[in-house]
Amino acid sequence: MSLFFEITHRDPNSRARAGVIHTAHGDIETPAFMAVATQATVKALSPDDLASIGLQLLIANTYHLALRPGAEQIAELGGLHEFMNWKHVLMTDSGGFQVFSLGTAIRDGVGKIADIFPEEQSAAKRIKPKRLARSGGAPLCKIDDAGVTFRSHLDGTLMRLDPERSLHIQHQLGADFVVAFDECTSPLDSHAYTHTALQRTHRWAERSLAQHARTKRDYQSLFGIVQGGAYRDLREESARVIGGLPFDGLCIGGSLGKSKKEMHAILDWTIPLLPDAKPRHLLGIGELQDIAEGVARGIDLFDCAAPTRWARNGALIVSRAIAENPERRLNISNARYTRDRSPADPTCDCYTCQNFSRAYLHHLHRAKELIYYRLASLHNLRMMTRFVREVRAQIIANSA
């Protein structure tokens, strides 16, 4: 049984909706925020921690897990749910985003790629040079119509990912929601290149669906990804094509423009063209304001690694009244918290705020103590789940 999405409430003043996604690993009340479990763990937190703060689902990274420890190994150990002991809903991404963002490819045959892939030189595409050093100057990633060849960022091994392999790996991992393999373009890409990539993504979407039918487990649902960069015609084309295919859910992915305004425009172009009945996930986005804006435009699911990354860096999410900035954060490393006996956020019900002062968190952060990372991450994720619960409650209230 794949997912069953029930929309229970609609906000009459926006495209916001509240609902429930029923899955084999329990229900998800939407809108929902999912924490990022890159390497089969949300950094510094245990499954008990995550469940205690109301996290309903996690997203793990196919690229990272395929490299280490390997999808076959996780399958042999009973799948990702059992491996990481997460009893609730899991999603995996397609691996494409990490291949493109961690890798480097050469477009137009520039550089050393000819030494590695002489036969596929013309289709190669450059994304980011930052990992060149690790591969001894050799490019780490190359795209052709069949798929992507890249080098592992861990040990430089040459690897291949394509729709069939990505879906097969995701089926082995065994998450509830899996995602079609797509080409993720950069904000710097031209309309012409973005269009070429989009057509490839659409062909890959059909191949992903075909592979899904072949090797999925019964409970797994497949999400398609709408691409098209910040180009209106391409986003609309993609929404129609991907929205018309028999996916169980839909993601808005890729480059979402260079500003919040552009991102909102992309959602406004795209979402009205998508089928209403399928859950919609805005990939990789999840600051508080982004969630409010996304929900108002019809998004149901969000994932973002920023709240836990901020936490590790000392930035704690707090109520507006006590924040140091419009992003609603305070920097616990600030000397003003040295003798502050109040909790990170006095309105918060998380373990951290119920038990420890800002002064103690300041001390732990300064001393780089391991427990700091857990306490801060737990708090920031609790602020996220509370915020999304409030957004949901507001939709329900408005719908009455």
Add this chain to the structure above:
Amino acid sequence: MSLFFEITHRDPNSRARAGVIHTAHGDIETPAFMAVATQATVKALSPDDLASIGLQLLIANTYHLALRPGAEQIAELGGLHEFMNWKHVLMTDSGGFQVFSLGTAIRDGVGKIADIFPEEQSAAKRIKPKRLARSGGAPLCKIDDAGVTFRSHLDGTLMRLDPERSLHIQHQLGADFVVAFDECTSPLDSHAYTHTALQRTHRWAERSLAQHARTKRDYQSLFGIVQGGAYRDLREESARVIGGLPFDGLCIGGSLGKSKKEMHAILDWTIPLLPDAKPRHLLGIGELQDIAEGVARGIDLFDCAAPTRWARNGALIVSRAIAENPERRLNISNARYTRDRSPADPTCDCYTCQNFSRAYLHHLHRAKELIYYRLASLHNLRMMTRFVREVRAQIIANSA
């Protein structure tokens, strides 16, 4: 009210005894193992974690806390119990051991010490040169009869510690058990020097008692420290002197020789000379076999940072049957655990063993994921508390 120690059972075949120490922060069933909370946290673990595995008391480091965040600040924040939210029994050490082991002093006026303390040159004593680099070549620690002058290992600030200051700081921190300020000698020290240091330690013991009477909080108890290195006559002298002073409890400290055999001999010389009615703490010792041997010789309390340090390095304490070595540990980084679905120790009831496989711990350790440190530390400390519970149960059984 200071501690009240009740010996409830005695092993007829050894000097082992079981008992209860009653304190203002609850009872401790002895023999007991305490975890080390160096900087007001047991690395990677929360107070809830610690209570969940039966830890009855923790020992925090006066030296580290006096440097950061500072004893006055902790006092202002309500004391160490409140600061770190530990509701059970707390002990602090005197700070002396860290001053001597983290610091460097020059004996006989060699080196640069004259530039800093020209007037006290002759009494200076060299311990360890390892921190010289950080202080730009200047010595970090110097001992005279009045006390110790040292440089902070954090920022090189020149600081002073003596019995009065150590006790005053410990009173500010507010632990249940505080410890007299002593000079900790090295296994390399001669009989003559160890004797000189011992006499200083005995004078400092009386000054510690006097300061304790002046600034203690009502519930605080003072432990004396028996020194004397591996010299039988000095250990016996120290046991008689320290044992004869009105301390609430007694620690065996300092250099415990160069082998387990020497350590056992030191306990055999010392303990019969100590008053029976006071709890005895073997400072800094706590491998499983050491605990068994110490208890049999009449020790009631142990502390050791090794179990959590081993955990962070991948060494998990396990039952004898599944251990890789006589120390009863397995190395989770070993490739043999890559696909091992069993828990670290199938007999263990900790959160880690109840929820995660060796394969997952192996993955987390290899990926250097933060949650690994918590899961491994929790397990190792649970193995310690279980072991000590078993030792206690055996004493009770033998006494029947």
